[in-house]
Amino acid sequence: MTHHGFCIWLTGLPSAGKTTIARALTPKLKARGWNVELLDGDEVRTGLSADLGFDRKAREMHAARVTFVAKVLARNGVIPIVALISPYASSRLKARQDIGRFVEVYVTTPLNVCEERDVKGLYKKARAGVIKEMTGVDDPYEVPEHPDLTVETVHHNPDQSAEFILHELEKQGWLPAAAPSGHPVAPAGAKASPS
Secondary structure (H helix, E strand, O other): OOOOOOEEEEEOOOOOOHHHHHHHHHHHHHHOOOEEEEEEHHHHHHHOOOOOOOOHHHHHHHHHHHHHHHHHHHHOOEEEEEEOOOOOHHHHHHHHHHHOOEEEEEEEOOHHHHHHHOOOOHHHHHHOOOOOOOEOOOEOOOOOOOOOEEEEOOOOOHHHHHHHHHHHHHHOOOOOOOOOOOOOOOOOOOOOOOO
16 A cells, blocks of 8 residues: 655744744654655745745745645655745645645744744844734734644643644544554555544
8 A cells, every 4th residue: 555645734923833843743754654854934935935025925825836845745655744834824725725635733822922932033123114024913824713733832842742743643544653662653554544
């Protein structure tokens, strides 16, 4: 039986912890025998979307490009982990429809905590009017109404959040459960879609 890939799409405010959680999750999935590719929104922007700005149309185009790459990876047996603000519900819905095998993970972090974590100083610049159309400041973030998973980062570190995601993916049937010995079960031949 073929090993089907699926997309794990982390969405949330800037500095919510999406990329940090994705980086903690990646080696855990690789240790279980999966091919994994992390698609970080900032990194993809420097390559595929360097020509785009930050208005709504540009953000939707950026999400569409990430969606296309994730779809290609997933259909070739890879788990693409997308860490992308993706502030608009319409973009996330389109990603779900286009990719098909899709798990939306809402990384929920209060705005004030995101501002405290912001190593790039983007919130400060936005508050000072230096940056325009900053998500969470003067551009909306549309909170997912029915995410597949919600990860709360205030009381959990990135490793704990990654372990929670793994556990939930097992419960929902996306991943085979780890063996009682603690060794991961190889994904080949395992059922990898929710029942």
